[in-house]
Amino acid sequence: MLGASLTIEALSQFQQLYQLLSEANQSVNLTRITTLEDFCTRHLLDSLTVAPELKALPETFSLIDIGSGAGFPALPLAIVFPKARIVAVESVQKKARFIKEASLTLGLSHVEVISERSEILAHQTAYRDQFDIATARAVSALAILAELCLPFVRNNGRLLAMKTLQSLEKEQPEAQVAIQTLGGKIDRILDVSTQDLPNRALVIIQKLKASPKEYPRKPGIPEKKPLH
Numbered sequence: 001m002l003g004a005s006l007t008i009e010a011l012s013q014f015q016q017l018y019q020l021l022s023e024a025n026q027s028v029n030l031t032r033i034t035t036l037e038d039f040c041t042r043h044l045l046d047s048l049t050v051a052p053e054l055k056a057l058p059e060t061f062s063l064i065d066i067g068s069g070a071g072f073p074a075l076p077l078a079i080v081f082p083k084a085r086i087v088a089v090e091s092v093q094k095k096a097r098f099i100k101e102a103s104l105t106l107g108l109s110h111v112e113v114i115s116e117r118s119e120i121l122a123h124q125t126a127y128r129d130q131f132d133i134a135t136a137r138a139v140s141a142l143a144i145l146a147e148l149c150l151p152f153v154r155n156n157g158r159l160l161a162m163k164t165l166q167s168l169e170k171e172q173p174e175a176q177v178a179i180q181t182l183g184g185k186i187d188r189i190l191d192v193s194t195q196d197l198p199n200r201a202l203v204i205i206q207k208l209k210a211s212p213k214e215y216p217r218k219p220g221i222p223e224k225k226p227l228h
Contacts, residue, residue, distance in 0.1 A: 057132060
């Protein structure tokens with residue numbers, strides 16, 4: 001699937017993840033995606049669009065997923081790449097709690113879950129400039145993602161922003177200043193659409209130099225006043 005070879009164990013874990021999500025969603029509102037078909041396409045398939053970009057890395061690569069929601073793409077990527085260091089950042093505690101519980105149940109000991117705003121976490125030395133890859137899936141506009149994610153990425157690392165092709169028409173021109181200010185440049189934009197998952201793009205942003213220390217700004221400011 002999308003360049004990632006899936007083992008029988010991984011397929012079993014995906015099935016178990018769906019069961020865990022379905023059960024938890026009955027008491028806690030985690031996602032509007034509830035059917036198995038939608039889970040496979042809009043959660044799993046969508047999450048794995050970044051897998052081909054990760055295959056070329058050493059098995060022990062480090063990845064931070066900003067705004068993981070109910071654990072996507074962090075949990076599917078942790079299943080496919082069992083030797084990687086995966087950090088899921090989700091500020092909503094009920095969602096972060098689910099990611100933790102699911103990680104334990106699925107035996108994903110290489111997953112770390114942090115319930116914190118990325119604007120705060122990015123200023124902690126244990127996480128700033130520490131990751132080969134940052135991922136973000138439909139969290140915010142591209143200019144905002146650059147500010148929230150690039151400070152976590154080490155030099156020559158990459159931000160993989162999962163967007164729709166339609167949204168990029170407006171967001172890409174507006175994001176140029178933010179990406180440059182945060183020390184990055186757009187390397188490639190890939191059309192990763194499939195028949196089951198249309199209108200999908202992957203924006204690959206290369207980190208060229210350290211992000212200025214003042215970024216990201218305080219919680220809420222990047223969304224209210226994006227860098228243009």
